Amino acid sequence: MSTSDTYERIYDLVRQIPRGSVTTYGHIAAAIGLRSGARLVGWAMNAIPLHLRHEVPAHRVVNRNGELTGKMHFETPFAMRERLESEGVPFDGDRVAIDDCLWIPPLV
DNA sequence: ACTTTGACTTGCA
């Protein structure tokens, strides 16, 4: 694989997010070695290949505030919220109770 | 090769 390893690492990491938990762009970025590549994570999410759309739970990735910033990039703005609640992710108003279900990725 | 933008984060006013 001589492609952008960064993207693959991001996808591989997001794929490991356990059901019922969420993580943030910053944590993923930090886990792959980037200092503040949070934007890269967001960009990578937008560039997820179709064959990975099923494996990479992008809905479990929220911003530092627990807001579903990427919901508008889903099929519908509600799909993200519904799917998270369906997995047992605690919500606090219109946000994810990230303090209760935050999953920290393994540092590579 | 250069500029702009993006599903972010942090700091300061």
Add this chain to the structure above:
DNA sequence: ATGCAAGCCAAAG
């Protein structure tokens, strides 16, 4: 709490 600016990496025009 709200708003603006800077930092960061990669892709697209």
